[in-house]
Amino acid sequence: MGHARLGASGLKVSRVIYGNWLTHGSSADPAQALACVRTALDLGISTFDTADAYANTEAESLLGEALEHERRESLEILTKVYNPVGPRGHNDSGLSRKHIMEGINGSLRRLRTDYVDVYQAHRFDTETPLEETMQAMADVVRHGKALYIGVSEWTAEQITAGADLARQLGFPLVSNQPQYSMLWRVIEREVIPASERSGISQIVWSPLAQGVLTGKYLPDQRPPAGSRAARNTASAEPLLSGFMRPEVLRRVQRLRPVAADLGLSLAQLAVAWVLRQRNVTAAVVGASRPKQLTETVAGWNTTIPPEALARIDDVLGDVVERRAEMTALLAPKRRPT
Template identity: 40%
Template sequence: MQYKNLGRSGLRVSQLSYGAWVTFGNQLDVKEAKALLQACRDAGVNFFDNAEVYANGRAEEIMGQAIRDLGWRRSDVVISTKLFWGGQGPNDKGLSRKHIVEGLRGSLKRLDMDYVDVVYCHRPDATTPVEETVRAMNWVIDQGMAFYWGTSEWSAQQITEAWSVANRLDLVGPIVEQPEYNLFSRHKVESEFLPLYSTYGLGLTTWSPLASGVLTGKYTKGNIPADSRFALENYKNLANRSLVDDTLRKVNGLKPIASELGVSLAQLSIAWCASNPNVSSVITGATKESQIVENMRALDVIPLLTPEVIDKIEAVVQSKPKRPESYR
């Protein structure tokens, strides 16, 4: 396993990480979670991602109990959570000072931890002044409840505004953004965020490297495996949006490239994400230990991604965004 600095910070995170979205609380409980987390640690993973909204808080409880039962040293792992959707009350969501403080306290209680290493603003909040959010994030850091803060699914403009406020007030800005990034979703990482990497030292912990499993090749038109994410009632709309003819055609076009390299399509897709030098860590998901073992072998595929192989991939997906004029 390789470890990279999270943006310009001194925090080192594993190049591949594990996220609790969908799985913990929806598909898996503590016993299964312990086996998966240990498989990740055995592979060298030290970064584990969560959120207050995942399974309505149950995902944090499961992760916390599993880590406790496994007897891990807290200093050996990097734990993150995300705040925005904490409940039904008018102050149980968003990025107000009230919700950031109370929401993080709730997350720490569920995780049974004194602190998280990284706390993210799960989405931008148009109803709260950015200055209030920046001040609140710095307050929870000053209180030792978190070490760093970041954003998830924010625009470059919103991140820039947060940094402008932080610099003006001599506070800490967001060191990391958590965007979706895969062969079908590339604009933010490869185009929109380009100025932020050098200006603010922004790191990335990207999610959905397999496009919710589409890039494993296991889905075909009209065929959704019973044990897959898209078989869950809550994800049927996502399945309808994802499993369109053009996408499936491109997935089929990628399969021969993976075969020529002697790797799985999932490994090829994860390696492609991890090979981006601006990506600090690729967050993977899995419901089986065998999937974790396969995913971790993606690191061995990175050296195989020669310019010729990359060109073949680009010819199939045709998803490369245009770079801004000033960055050509």
């Protein structure tokens, strides 16, 4: 597994990051979750991404258990704050100073560590002054509870404003964590240029487009039993619902020859593709089984020649979402409760 610098900082993270959004806690099998972390370590993955809100803190707790006996200096642990935790009280979400300070203490306790490498603002908080948020984040760094600060799904304007304030306070923003895949390219026009100007790079989530780019969903057929699409309704998974349109699924199947020519599966092609894109440092992948993780990660460093990249663009055509305004449109207008 290769490593690369995160933004303009000196921190290096693994090019593939293991994330536990949907695979630790709640209904997940704890034994399988622990086995997936072990497999990630065996594959050379040193960076792990979680959030306090995942499974209402259970995901952090399980990751802390899984990594407890590993050499801490050899790991990079990333977590997030913003979404509701606990009983979802009036101060249990957002980026207020109160929630950030309480959030980092809870995360460190559950992760069984003295510090996290990157503490990320999970979304932009429209109800808290940005100055309050950045000052609280600066204090988290000064207290040694986080080494670096990042954001997730912020717009270009929010990234620029946040980075400017952070710089004035004596610490940099180093990363943004947006959704990005062959089917979802909304960050390319505005977010990436703004990030580059501020010394920020992307840690992208859902490089497999909610699993659609694995090719397991076939047009005009029921989703496989036990798959994410089979478990969730369209209203609960609006992004997945958009990717599940028959025309999108048909185009994805037409990528199989492109992947085969490179000796890759569709999932491997999807991961290799995002890791070759501008300003992308790493891709976050999850897995419910160790074998799934091993198969997805294989081929991460494959060189995709220009002619193959052109074939991908030609095959996917107008089913790719590129509208820059989607970042703002999907952003919460107020704190979730």
